[in-house]
Amino acid sequence: MEALKSALDFSDFPRIDLLAAGSLAILFLIFPLFPHSSFAMATLIQFLMFSLYGMGWNTIGGYGGQVDLGKAQYVGIGAYTTAVMLIRWDIPFWFSMPVGVCFSVLWSFVLGYPLFRLKGHYFAIATIATSLVLKDLFEVWDFVGAARGLEISPIRFPPPDFLRLIFREDVYYYYVILGFFFVGIFYMNWFRKSRLGFQLRAIKDNEVMARSLGINVHWAKIKTYAIATAFVSMVGSFHTCYIRNIEPEDTMSLDISILIALMAMLGGAGSLWGPIIGAGILIPLKSYLKEWLGARAGIVGIDLILYAMIIMAISALEPRGIWGIVQRFRRRRR
C-alpha cells in the first residue's frame, strides 16, 4: 500500500511538468479516435515499446551508471519464449510472458554475478560479448528456428484473440502497450524513491563511499540488472505477438542494444522522463527518415547516416541529454 502511494505520488516535480505529462497521457489515450495513418500508429507503438526498453535500461544504466550494452539478449529471450511456447504448445501470451521474464531474470543472475566484477569500459564490452554469444547460439539452434526465425501464422491462430494477443488492427496492440507504458512509469516513479534507487545513485556517485556506508554494491547492481531485464523481456514478448515474425538478427543484434541505451541517454539518463523523451524524439525521427529518404527517395543508407550524425552530435555536445538542457535552463532562470 505504501509502495502504491509512493508510485502514484509525483508531487516532487514542478507543476508545469505534471501538466505537460498529464495532457500528453490524455492525448495518448484518445489518439486512436483521431484520423491517422497506419504508419503513424506503427511508429507510436514502436515509441511506446522503446520507451519501455529505455525505462528498463535507465534503472541500471541511468540511476546505477553501469553502461550495459547487452540488453538485446533479453529482448531475444522474452520474444523467443513467447514464440516457442505459443507455436509448440499453444500457451497464450499472458502466461508465457511471465515465464519469459523468469527465464530472462535467471539468465541475468547467471551473467550478472561475474559481469559486475567488471567496471567501466570492461563491463560495457563484456555485456556486448554475452549478447553476441547468445545471438550466435540462437542462429544455429534448430529448436527455435535457427537463422530463419519463427513465424506465428494467422491461419493457426485466427485473430482477434486477446489471450494470445493476436489482433488484425494495430489499435488493440496500441492499448495493450499503452497499459504497460503507464504501469512502467508508475513503477519507475516508485523505483527512483525506493531504497534500491537511492543505493544506486550512491553507487554511481562514489562506489567506495557507498560500500563504506554498508551498501552491498555487488548485490544491488545484480538486483537492478534483473529489474532492467524484466522490463526488456516483457516488451520482447510483446514484440513477438506484435511483429509475429522473429529472427535473431532483429531481436538480438547489437544495434538493438545500442538503441535501447541511446533512448535513455538522449533524453537524459537517470531521470524519470529521460527515456520517454529520448524515444519520443529518436523513434519518429528514425522511422520517418527511413520512410522519406530510404523508401521514397530510394537512397539506401542516407537515413542511417543522418541518424549516426545525430548520435555523434548528442554525445559530443550534450552528453547529459535533453533533460540535462532543460535542467540547466531552469537553474539559470532561478
Next chain:
Amino acid sequence: MGIDVEILLSALVSGLLLGLVLALVALGLTIIFGVMDIVNFAHGEFLMVGMYAGLLTAQGLGIDPLLTLPVAGVVGFLLGVVCYFGFIKFLLRGPMVAQLLGTFGLMLFLRYLALLIFGSEDRALHHGLLVGKSFDIGMGVIVSATKLAAAGLSVAAFVAVWLLMNRTRIGMALTATALNRSAARYMGISTERMNALAWGIGGASVTIAGALIVNFWSVNPFIGLLFTMIAFAIVALGGFGSVPGAFFASLVVGLIMEIPGFWDFFMFTFNADWMGKVPMTSFKYMWVYVAYFVIMVVRPRGLFGWKH
C-alpha cells in the same frame, strides 16, 4: 603421417598466420586506448576503409594489391587525425557512456557512408601477383601466398610501429602521455598533439591491416563489427594499452578462430561421429566472444596489462 596430423598442422599454421595479421588490427586499438582511455567502436570500420582503399587503388591503378599499403596507410592516418579533431576531441569532456555511444555513432556513420558509396555487394580481389597462388610448406600443409605475405608484412608493420613508439623521440612522448598524462604535460608534451598522433598511428596501422586482409577476404560495408569485436577480444586478452600483449594475444585469438579445424582433428583422431554433427563452423566467431568474456572475468587486466 595421417590425414589427422595434416589437419592439425594446417589449422595451426593458418591460425597463427591469421593471428599475425590480427596483431596489426589490434595494435591501433590498443594504442588509442593506452593514450587516451577511449574504446573505439569504429575500429572495424577503419579496417573496412583500409580494405576499400587497398582494393580500389589496386583496381584503379592496376597495380598489385600489396603495393597499395602506403596509400592505405596515408588514408588511415588522415582519417584518424580528422576523426580526432573533428569529433573525438569533443567527446573527451563527456562521461564514459557518451564516449562509447559517440564512437558507436562514428561506426554507423562510416558504415552507412560506405554503403551509400560502394553498395552492399561483396567485393574481392581477383588478380594480383600472389592471388590464387599457394605454397606447399611440407608435411601436407598448403598455405596461400597472400596469407603468408600478409602475415609477413603485418609483422614488419607491427615492428615498425613498435620501434616508432620506443626508439624515436615522438614515440617516447606518446608513451609518456599514455603512462601519465599530466606529468607528460608538465614536461612540455602537448597532450592534444599526442592524442591526434595516437589516432593517426592507430588509424594507419589498422588500414594497412585492412589492405593486407583484402588480399584474402572479400569486403562489404558490414564487415567492420566482426573485426571490432575480434580486436576488443585481443586487446582485452593482451591487456588494454599493452603493445607486446596485443601481439601474443592475437596469436591466441587466431588459434581460437581455427577451433573448427582443431575440432575436425579430434573428430578424425577419436573417430567420434557425434562431433561431426555439431555445426562448428557457425560457432567460429562465438568462441572469440566467449574467450573475451572469460578473460575479462578471470583476469580483467589481461596478460600484460598495466592499466586497470
